[in-house]
Amino acid sequence: MVKQAIKMKRLIKAIWVFNWFNSCGFAEVVPIAGSRWDMERFGIILTGTPRHADVLFIAGYQTFKSMKRAQRICEQMADPKAVIALGACTMSGGMYWDSYNTVKRVSDYIPVNIYVPGCPPRPEALFEACEKIFQHVRAMQ
Amino acid sequence: MTTLTFGVILGAVIGPIGLGLFAIFCGLLYKGFDRKIAAHMQHRVGPPIIQPFLDVSKFMIKDTVQPERALSWLYNSAPIICLASVITLLLYLPFGNLAFTPVLSGQGDVILVLYLLPIPALAMILGGFASSSPIATVGAQRKMITMMSYEFPLVVVIISIAWKLNQLYPGHSVFSLAFIYSHPLWGEMGLLGNIGMLLLLLSLILVTPGQLGTVPFDVCEASPEIAEGLVTEYSGRNFALFYLSDAVKTVAIGTLTIVLFFPYDICPVIGLDGPAAFALDFLFFLVKLFLIVILTVTLPRTATARLKISQVLMSYWGITTGIALLGLAFIVAG
Numbered sequence: 001m002v003k004q005a006i007k008m009k010r011l012i013k014a015i016w017v018f019n020w021f022n023s024c025g026f027a028e029v030v031p032i033a034g035s036r037w038d039m040e041r042f043g044i045i046l047t048g049t050p051r052h053a054d055v056l057f058i059a060g061y062q063t064f065k066s067m068k069r070a071q072r073i074c075e076q077m078a079d080p081k082a083v084i085a086l087g088a089c090t091m092s093g094g095m096y097w098d099s100y101n102t103v104k105r106v107s108d109y110i111p112v113n114i115y116v117p118g119c120p121p122r123p124e125a126l127f128e129a130c131e132k133i134f135q136h137v138r139a140m141q
Numbered sequence: 142m143t144t145l146t147f148g149v150i151l152g153a154v155i156g157p158i159g160l161g162l163f164a165i166f167c168g169l170l171y172k173g174f175d176r177k178i179a180a181h182m183q184h185r186v187g188p189p190i191i192q193p194f195l196d197v198s199k200f201m202i203k204d205t206v207q208p209e210r211a212l213s214w215l216y217n218s219a220p221i222i223c224l225a226s227v228i229t230l231l232l233y234l235p236f237g238n239l240a241f242t243p244v245l246s247g248q249g250d251v252i253l254v255l256y257l258l259p260i261p262a263l264a265m266i267l268g269g270f271a272s273s274s275p276i277a278t279v280g281a282q283r284k285m286i287t288m289m290s291y292e293f294p295l296v297v298v299i300i301s302i303a304w305k306l307n308q309l310y311p312g313h314s315v316f317s318l319a320f321i322y323s324h325p326l327w328g329e330m331g332l333l334g335n336i337g338m339l340l341l342l343l344s345l346i347l348v349t350p351g352q353l354g355t356v357p358f359d360v361c362e363a364s365p366e367i368a369e370g371l372v373t374e375y376s377g378r379n380f381a382l383f384y385l386s387d388a389v390k391t392v393a394i395g396t397l398t399i400v401l402f403f404p405y406d407i408c409p410v411i412g413l414d415g416p417a418a419f420a421l422d423f424l425f426f427l428v429k430l431f432l433i434v435i436l437t438v439t440l441p442r443t444a445t446a447r448l449k450i451s452q453v454l455m456s457y458w459g460i461t462t463g464i465a466l467l468g469l470a471f472i473v474a475g
């Protein structure tokens with residue numbers, strides 16, 4: 001158990017993120033990479049391929065078609081991995097709640113570990129989610 | 142005799158291990174500085190200096206995924222070949238003071254280094270092809286094209302320096318790196334020769350980002366474009382080995398630049414001697430290394446955008462080769 005805790009500490013210090021962003025989710029959360037919030041100071045960086053990623057960010061409203069891609073990306077990531085769903089759209093469909101093809105709850109299709117609410121979520125909330133995510137996974141196990 | 146043999150064997154065993162560990166430490170530290178300086182240039186805070194160490198230690202505990210259709214033995218051995226060949230490359234390079242001779246050295250070091258330099262890139266290309274991903278294949282092809290285009294100016298730079306040394310000191314082993322290190326060329330020629338040296342230095346500076354695959358010449362690993370290219374399928378320990386060999390290669394190429402163009406020590410100038418001088422020279426060497434690598438890798442990386450593959454080809458075959466050949470002409474004249 002202690003060994004696991006040390007391992008998780010190593011993970012939290014260097015989180016590499018892969019994005020799966022639809023619609024405005026991308027535009028609203030992208031400032032965390034910029035100079036005002038600068039996620040690199042916590043060791044969080046964006047990566048181009050799911051194989052290198054520890055955390056999958058899902059944001060924006062998801063359709064059934066895009067959910068298939070998200071599932072494949074999630075399967076391609078190497079363990080230990082976690083999925084963070086951002087924004088109101090992933091929790092309830094958001095403003096597209098009555099659309100015929102919008103996924104209302106992402107966790108029906110993909111093992112989401114943490115939801116970050118908000119439209120869009122604040123960058124601070126996102127950092128907090130990144131900090132808590134692996135502790136959360138360990139507690140669930 | 143027995144003790145001598147024992148000492149030689151001990152040196153041959155401890156040398157590579159010690160040098161490898163030192164170069165990994167130095168390279169990762171440089172990567173930390175690189176990210177910090179790049180962040181400050183973009184008005185960000187940036188990660189802590191030890192962030193690359195944290196990254197590597199994280200990758201060591203990650204799962205190592207292997208694609209189903211990958212050629213298993215080649216896929217798994219490519220990162221090891223990559224790191225091993227870079228550390229072999231280091232064994233021929235003189236680090237700092239000449240008292241600290243290379244672990245392996247001989248008559249034709251420079252030629253050997255020229256042949257060893259492409260091997261890490263070749264290992265990455267093999268790994269990319271072996272991972273059977275179309276994206277990695279595209280990355281491997283791009284890396285091959287880049288490699289073919291930057292090799293020629295690099296050869297021109299090294300051969301012209303060796304040629305000039307042979308003119309000045311006939312009968313010596315001019316291809317030995319220790320000899321090149323102990324005979325700086327800057328003051329030995331007239332104005333034309335010095336201009337030629339400047340041009341050669343410029344073309345080597347242009348070649349460096351291509352060698353290391355950093356922006357603006359990172360077409361092979363372009364992350365938003367072809368999803369990290371060559372290393373797209375690598376994860377866990379395999380990727381960590383590529384990361385480490387990238388760090389070590391930065392040290393190796395910085396050292397090569399120092400040996401060819403800035404082979405100056407600080408102690409002969411201030412007249413110090415003994416172990417203190419050795420330590421001081423080594424420190425001075427490290428400062429030189431960091432300055433050179435930051436000027437040739439970090440600044441272009443932050444200040445420019447990625448070129449297209451055709452532009453990379455043109456800038457190497459056209460501009461860089463032109464500058465190198467012009468430098469050769471000036472050196473012949475001076």
